[in-house]
Amino acid sequence: MTEQLDAGLIGEKIAESGQLSDPGDGLEVGRARRRKEDARLITGRTTWTDNIQLPGMLYVAFLRSPIAHARITRVDTSAARGRPGVVAVLSGRDFAGEQGSLPCAWTVTEDIVVPDHPPMAADEVRYVGEAVACVVATDRYKAADALEAIEVDYEPLEAVLDMTEALTEGSPKVHEAGNRAFTWKFSGGDVDAAFRDAPVVIERTYVQQRLIPSAMEPRAVVATTDGAAFTIYSATQIPHVLRVMLALTTGIPEHLLRVVAPDVGGGFGSKLQVTAEEVLCLLLTRRLGKPVKWTESRSEGNLTVHHGRDQIQRISVAAERDGRIRGVRVDLLADMGAYLMLVTPGIPLLGAFMYNGIYKMDAYDFTCTGVFTTKMPTDAYRGAGRPEATFAIERAVDELAHELGMDPLEVRRRNWITHREFPYTTVAGLTYDSGNYEAATDRAMALFGYDKLRAEQADRRDRGDPVQLGIGVSTYTEMCGLAPSRVLGSLSYGAGGWEHATVRLLPTGKVEVVTGSSPHGQGHETAWSQIAADALGVPFEDVSVLHGDTAIAPKGMDTYGSRSLVVGGVAVLHACEKVKDKARRLAAHMLEASADDIEFSSGAFTVRGTSQGKTIQELALAAFAAHDLPDGFEPRLDADVTFDPENFSFPHGTHLCAAEVDTETGMVRIRSYVAVDDVGTVVNPLIVEGQVHGGIAQGVAQALFEEAVYDTDGNLLTTTMADYLIPSAADLPDFITDRTETPATSNPLGVKGVGEAGTIASTPAVVNAIVDALRPYGVDDVPMPCTPERVWRILADSGAAPARPAAAGWGGAGESEGGLR
Amino acid sequence: MIPAAFDYIRPASLDEACHVLRDADASGNDVKVIAGGQSLLPLLRLRLAYPAALVDLGRLPGLRGVEDRGDHVFIGALTTHDEVLRSPAVREHVPLVALATATVADPAVRHRGTFGGSLAHADPAGDLPAVAVALDCVFIARSAEGEREIPAAEFFADYLETTLRPGEVLIGVRVPKLGAGWGFHYEKFTRTAQAWAIVGVAAAVRTEDGSIAEARIGLTNMGSTPLRARAAEEALRGLSTAHGDSGVTIPGRVHDPVRDACGQAAEGASPPSDLHARPDYRAHLARVLTYRAVRAAGS
Numbered sequence A: 001m002t003e004q005l006d007a008g009l010i011g012e013k014i015a016e017s018g019q020l021s022d023p024g025d026g027l028e029v030g031r032a033r034r035r036k037e038d039a040r041l042i043t044g045r046t047t048w049t050d051n052i053q054l055p056g057m058l059y060v061a062f063l064r065s066p067i068a069h070a071r072i073t074r075v076d077t078s079a080a081r082g083r084p085g086v087v088a089v090l091s092g093r094d095f096a097g098e099q100g101s102l103p104c105a106w107t108v109t110e111d112i113v114v115p116d117h118p119p120m121a122a123d124e125v126r127y128v129g130e131a132v133a134c135v136v137a138t139d140r141y142k143a144a145d146a147l148e149a150i151e152v153d154y155e156p157l158e159a160v161l162d163m164t165e166a167l168t169e170g171s172p173k174v175h176e177a178g179n180r181a182f183t184w185k186f187s188g189g190d191v192d193a194a195f196r197d198a199p200v201v202i203e204r205t206y207v208q209q210r211l212i213p214s215a216m217e218p219r220a221v222v223a224t225t226d227g228a229a230f231t232i233y234s235a236t237q238i239p240h241v242l243r244v245m246l247a248l249t250t251g252i253p254e255h256l257l258r259v260v261a262p263d264v265g266g267g268f269g270s271k272l273q274v275t276a277e278e279v280l281c282l283l284l285t286r287r288l289g290k291p292v293k294w295t296e297s298r299s300e301g302n303l304t305v306h307h308g309r310d311q312i313q314r315i316s317v318a319a320e321r322d323g324r325i326r327g328v329r330v331d332l333l334a335d336m337g338a339y340l341m342l343v344t345p346g347i348p349l350l351g352a353f354m355y356n357g358i359y360k361m362d363a364y365d366f367t368c369t370g371v372f373t374t375k376m377p378t379d380a381y382r383g384a385g386r387p388e389a390t391f392a393i394e395r396a397v398d399e400l401a402h403e404l405g406m407d408p409l410e411v412r413r414r415n416w417i418t419h420r421e422f423p424y425t426t427v428a429g430l431t432y433d434s435g436n437y438e439a440a441t442d443r444a445m446a447l448f449g450y451d452k453l454r455a456e457q458a459d460r461r462d463r464g465d466p467v468q469l470g471i472g473v474s475t476y477t478e479m480c481g482l483a484p485s486r487v488l489g490s491l492s493y494g495a496g497g498w499e500h501a502t503v504r505l506l507p508t509g510k511v512e513v514v515t516g517s518s519p520h521g522q523g524h525e526t527a528w529s530q531i532a533a534d535a536l537g538v539p540f541e542d543v544s545v546l547h548g549d550t551a552i553a554p555k556g557m558d559t560y561g562s563r564s565l566v567v568g569g570v571a572v573l574h575a576c577e578k579v580k581d582k583a584r585r586l587a588a589h590m591l592e593a594s595a596d597d598i599e600f601s602s603g604a605f606t607v608r609g610t611s612q613g614k615t616i617q618e619l620a621l622a623a624f625a626a627h628d629l630p631d632g633f634e635p636r637l638d639a640d641v642t643f644d645p646e647n648f649s650f651p652h653g654t655h656l657c658a659a660e661v662d663t664e665t666g667m668v669r670i671r672s673y674v675a676v677d678d679v680g681t682v683v684n685p686l687i688v689e690g691q692v693h694g695g696i697a698q699g700v701a702q703a704l705f706e707e708a709v710y711d712t713d714g715n716l717l718t719t720t721m722a723d724y725l726i727p728s729a730a731d732l733p734d735f736i737t738d739r740t741e742t743p744a745t746s747n748p749l750g751v752k753g754v755g756e757a758g759t760i761a762s763t764p765a766v767v768n769a770i771v772d773a774l775r776p777y778g779v780d781d782v783p784m785p786c787t788p789e790r791v792w793r794i795l796a797d798s799g800a801a802p803a804r805p806a807a808a809g810w811g812g813a814g815e816s817e818g819g820l821r
Numbered sequence B: 001m002i003p004a005a006f007d008y009i010r011p012a013s014l015d016e017a018c019h020v021l022r023d024a025d026a027s028g029n030d031v032k033v034i035a036g037g038q039s040l041l042p043l044l045r046l047r048l049a050y051p052a053a054l055v056d057l058g059r060l061p062g063l064r065g066v067e068d069r070g071d072h073v074f075i076g077a078l079t080t081h082d083e084v085l086r087s088p089a090v091r092e093h094v095p096l097v098a099l100a101t102a103t104v105a106d107p108a109v110r111h112r113g114t115f116g117g118s119l120a121h122a123d124p125a126g127d128l129p130a131v132a133v134a135l136d137c138v139f140i141a142r143s144a145e146g147e148r149e150i151p152a153a154e155f156f157a158d159y160l161e162t163t164l165r166p167g168e169v170l171i172g173v174r175v176p177k178l179g180a181g182w183g184f185h186y187e188k189f190t191r192t193a194q195a196w197a198i199v200g201v202a203a204a205v206r207t208e209d210g211s212i213a214e215a216r217i218g219l220t221n222m223g224s225t226p227l228r229a230r231a232a233e234e235a236l237r238g239l240s241t242a243h244g245d246s247g248v249t250i251p252g253r254v255h256d257p258v259r260d261a262c263g264q265a266a267e268g269a270s271p272p273s274d275l276h277a278r279p280d281y282r283a284h285l286a287r288v289l290t291y292r293a294v295r296a297a298g299s
C-alpha cells in the first residue's frame, strides 16, 4: 500500500535517463548537446504568439456552427454590436467581397473537385465548428460574452458522415459536384498476374480512425498593419508558404506582407495549413486598422484544427506458400472532410509509395478515392499517409505469417530487401539509397529477448492465464525529407521541395545561420549550430540560428515531412562550405600563398607545411575591414544556398512490442517496447532520442487511445481532453531504444529524417501485439483505438474461451494438449 | 474557454460566509461556493454554469486540516487532496481514503482540489464519494441557522446534487475508524493514468479465521450517485477466502465462491453510458473489479 500512496505523492517516476554520449572526437556532430532553445521554451518566457501584445490591440472570437450541415438563412449581429467593449461584429456575408477561398495546393488529378472554401461560411455550413461570425472587442472576455448575443438561423441539411454511404447514388451531397473528390491510381508491375493462381491471398480491411493533432501550444494569430504594410504572427509551421498563400488569397501584395512564426509549441502537421483564422485576422486588421489577436481554446481546437488519418483501407496480399510476396493491391477511401485544405488530397498519396514497405514483390496496385463528408477537413498529421500505409502492410504481413503458420519475422526475412541489394528500386518506383534491415532486426531481437517472451507467451496460453501476452513486430521504412522538386511536380504538388540557408561570418568571428526551415520544437537552433560549428571550425556557442520570420529569413519551404535536417540542414552545410571557400581565397591572399596550398583544420587556414596561418575569425575581421582583399573579392564572408535534394530520405528500423491483454477487462498494457531505428548519421543523439520517444508515444496513442468521434448528427463528441484521451508518460512503458547507423548516400551528411519514424513504426507494432495475444480466441483484428471496451466486446463475441489455444499459437506450444478446452 | 462574468466574494470568517450565502439565497441570487475550483472552474469555463457570484472559502481559517478524534478521523472540508494523502492519521487509521485520494488526477490538481469539494460536487465518477458511502462517513454542514450532521447514505441525492440546503457549507467529514481485522483496497479502472474512473470499487473487508466476516463495497460511476453493492456485501458474508483463483475463463479449475458473490456487485446499479464504456461493460467491470478489490482488501 505505501508504494501506491507514495506513487500518488510523487506523482511520477523519474526514469533513469540514458547516458549522454560524447564521441570524444572533438566534433560537434554526434554530440548529445542539450538544446540551447529549451530554457526559453520550457519556461514560456518567449514569443509564443499569444504572448505578443501590441498597442491598441483588439481581440477576436469566432462563433461556430453547431450544426454539421445547414443553410444559413439569417445572421443578426445587432444585439452583439451593442454589447460593452464590442468594436465590430461580422458575418460571412460581410467578408464576401474580400475573403476569397482557402487554398488547396495539391490538386492530385486533372478532374479533382476543389470546392469553394470561404474562410467564414456565408451561405452554407458543412461541419460543426465552421466559423459563421466573429466579434472584435477590446478584450477577449468581452469578445467571448458578445458571441452569445449573435443570432443565426439555420435550415438544416442532411449530414454526410459515412464514406461508403457518401459514395452511393442518392446520398445527400456535401457539395453540388458530389461527394467524390478524386480517384487517383498508381501501379507497378502486372498485379493481375501476381494475384492469378496465387497460393495464398490475404484480404483485410483496416480503419484508420480520425485523429485530432494536439500540439501543446494552441493556434494563435496576431495581425497588424501600419496602413500600408501588414505583419501576421502565427503559430505556424510554414511562414514562407503562408506568405505566398495569404498574398494570393487576400490580394495583399507579397512584398507588403511579412509573416512571422515566433516560437511555436508543436505542430505535428496541424500547423502546416493556411487557416480561416489567419485569413480573417488579416482582413480584420485591414478593415479596422488596428492589431487583432485570436487564440483558440482547446475545445475550439479539437473542433477546428485540421484532423488526421480517417481512411478505410482494403489491402490484399498475394503470396507463395513459402511466404514470398507476389503482389499487393490497395484500395483506399480517404475522408477529406468538408473541404480540401492546403494538402488534404495529397496526404493519402504520400502513403501510396509505401504500401510495399521494405519488401520485394513483382507487382503493386493502388487506388485512392477522396470523399467529402460533413466533418472537419483532414490534412497532414505526423507521418501523413505513411503511418497508414505502414500499418496496413505490417498488419497484413502478420496475417500472412499467421495464415502460413510462420514466425512473423521469418516471413519478413524472406521478403525484405537485403543490405547487399541497396540502392534498390522498389515496385513503387522509389530508389531506397541505403539500409540494413537485418542488422536493425537482429539488434532489436536481442534487446527485446524475443525467444524468452515467446516462451512466456506459450506458457500463458497453456495455463489459460487471464492475462495473455502478445508480441508485435513492425519492420518499417518510410519516405521523408520532402522532397526533390521535380518529383513533387510530377505529383501535381503546387510547390518545390528545396530549402534555403544563409551563413554569415560577423566581424567578430561569430556566426549567424539563417534557415528557411521553421522549427516548432525540433531543436534546429542546436542541431544547425552543431553542423556549422564543425564545418567552420568555430565554437558551438559562437553560432546563432535565425528563422521563422520572412523579414529575417526571406526564403524557405518550412518544416514538415521530416525534411528539416535532410534538406535544410544540408543547405546549411553547403552554405558553410561556400563561406569556407571564400575564406580560403582570402587566407591565400593574406598569406601570399596559392589557394591550393591552404589547408583547413579546426577553424584555421594554414599554408601546407608551415605554421603560418589565419583563423577564420581573423579572416572575418579582415573581410569586414576590407583593406586588403584579393581583386574582385566582395567584402563579406557569407553565402546563400538553395538546396534541392536529389532523393527522398528512407529511415528504417525494427520495433518490437510486448503487450499484455487482460482478457477479463479488455485492458491492454504495453509490457516492453524496443525500437531500433536507422536514421543514418546522427547529428545530436539527444534530439533523435526525443523524436523517437515522442513519435512512439504518438503512434501508441493511435493504437490505444485517440479517436475523434462524431455522433450520428455530425457533432464532434471528443471536444475536451476528458473525452479525447491523450496518453501521458504514465501510460507508456520505458522505451528501449537503440540505433544502427547506415549513412544515407543521398546527402553529404549521411543523415535521414527522424521526425515521423516513431509514429510510423509503432502503431502496427502495438496492434500486432494485441492481435497476437488474442489469436487463441480466434481474433484476427481489433479496430483502433484498441480500447478496453472494444477488446472486451471482441472477446465476448468470440465466446471468451480460447478456441484452440495450443494449435493457434504458431510458436513453441505446438499441438500439445494444454487442457484448456 | 472564458467564463461569463461573475462577482467574487471572499468572506473573512465562516460566519460571514454563512450570512453571505443566506442573504444571497433570500434575494434569489445564484451564488456558488468555490473551494479548490478544480471542478467548478471547468463548468464555468465551458459555460455550463452561470453563477452570479462566487463565494471563495479558500482562505477561511479552521476548515483545513486533519484531526485524529479517537473513534474517527475528522477531515476539514478545505483540506487539499495532497494534504489528505500526507496525513499520518489518514494513512494509519482510514487508509481507504488515502488509497482513493492517491488515484485522483495528478499532483497539480491534488494540490488545489479539496476533500470537501470532491464530496460536495457529488460527481459519481469522483473517487471519494464511493469511499464515503463505503465507510459510512458523517458529513458536517453549517449554515447561518447552525450545524447539522448528514450520514453519507443520505448525502448524495443525484448526479452533481447533494442534500446540502441552500446556504449550507460543508465544513468537514467524520471518517470512522474501523479497527482491527479490516483490510482496504481501492480498485480504479481508467483508460489513462490521469483520467476519471470508468468504474471504481472501494472495498473494506473484515476477515476472521479465514472467512469474510463483513464487507463494505462502494461503487464509483455506476449510477447517478455513489452506490453500495449491498447484494454482493451480503453474499460475501461468511465466505472462505481460501480459494483465490486467477481467472474465470477456465472450466474445471478450482472455483472461488468469492467470485460468484462479487458477481452481484452491479445488482441494482444503473451505470451511465459514455464514450469510454456502455452500461453492460460497466456492469461487467464492476463485477470483475469488485472481486479484485475484495481479494486485495481481504488478504
Ligand SMILES: Cc1cc2nc3c(=O)[nH]c(=O)nc-3n(C[C@H](O)[C@H](O)[C@H](O)COP(=O)(O)OP(=O)(O)OC[C@H]3O[C@@H](n4cnc5c(N)ncnc54)[C@H](O)[C@@H]3O)c2cc1C
Pocket (backbone or CB within 6 Å): B032, B033, B034, B035, B036, B037, B038, B039, B040, B041, B057, B077, B078, B103, B104, B105, B106, B109, B112, B113, B114, B115, B116, B117, B118, B119, B120, B121, B125, B126, B127, B128, B164, B168, B169, B170, B171, B194, B195, B196, B197
Ligand atoms: C484534470 C482533472 C482531473 C480530475 N480527476 C479526478 C479524479 O480522477 N478523481 C476525482 O475524484 N476527482 C478528480 N478531479 C476533481 C478534483 O478531485 C476536484 O478537486 C474535486 O472534484 C472538487 O474539489 P474542489 O475543491 O476543487 O471544488 P470546487 O471545484 O471548488 O467546487 C466543486 C463544487 O463543490 C461545491 N463546494 C466546494 N466546497 C464546498 C463546501 N465546503 N461546501 C459546500 N459546497 C462546496 C462548489 O460550490 C462546487 O459546486 C479532477 C479534476 C481535474 C481538474
